Amino acid sequence: xxxxxxxxxxxxxxxxxxxxxxxxxxxxxxxxxxxxxxxxxxxxxxxxxxxxxxxxxxxxxxxxxxxxxxxxxxxxxxxxxxxxxxxxxxxxxxxxxxxxxxxxxxxxxxxxxxx
Amino acid sequence: xxxxxxxxxxxxxxxxxxxxxxxxxxxxxxxxxxxxxxxxxxxxxxxxxxxxxxxxxxxxxxxxxxxxxxxxxxxxxxxxxxxxxxxxxxxxxxxxxxxxxxxxxxxxxxx
Numbered sequence: 001x002x003x004x005x006x007x008x009x010x011x012x013x014x015x016x017x018x019x020x021x022x023x024x025x026x027x028x029x030x031x032x033x034x035x036x037x038x039x040x041x042x043x044x045x046x047x048x049x050x051x052x053x054x055x056x057x058x059x060x061x062x063x064x065x066x067x068x069x070x071x072x073x074x075x076x077x078x079x080x081x082x083x084x085x086x087x088x089x090x091x092x093x094x095x096x097x098x099x100x101x102x103x104x105x106x107x108x109x110x111x112x113x114x115x
Numbered sequence: 116x117x118x119x120x121x122x123x124x125x126x127x128x129x130x131x132x133x134x135x136x137x138x139x140x141x142x143x144x145x146x147x148x149x150x151x152x153x154x155x156x157x158x159x160x161x162x163x164x165x166x167x168x169x170x171x172x173x174x175x176x177x178x179x180x181x182x183x184x185x186x187x188x189x190x191x192x193x194x195x196x197x198x199x200x201x202x203x204x205x206x207x208x209x210x211x212x213x214x215x216x217x218x219x220x221x222x223x224x225x226x
Contacts, residue, residue: 004157031212042119042203042216043158056212091157102146102211106158
């Protein structure tokens, strides 16, 4: 049973370009979460999605950032017109719909570097 | 809002016990968690505790929860060099769909 998959593992972009980060949840998991980890800091919640629905995006910056989790395929976190401050590790987590313990299983992360 | 605090750094000798502490502010949290992050890797769930429990033991790991003081600790017995990592405590919100993490405690185990 494969864990949460994220790709790419490392992504380098120049200022102004777009970054697309992909996340495939664990098999059987229908809930996806995105977190951002700035250097030397803890993880900060960004968004929580279920299939075709954004449930909670209270941690997402209002501009340039968007997320989706289509019916088919991985969840995508999209950052338009990247700036140096977007450089961070972006982690995706997933959980089954019925997890009463709120456990989230994390992927290995995508490390974004903006030049 | 929620806030989770941890000390930044802990150094112990191999074979000693490690105790990593965490304080949180959201008294409505149902579950509290400990995650381990090795360099360049994602987070691995180590253990969790339900908020109506005081203690949970899982092999070398002991979690203590003082709900009155909103204090959580993780004790690692017989610490090994392979335990060197960053340890994050986290609390879930009431709906259980958002984790709030502390800043992480870097554990260094000296041989």
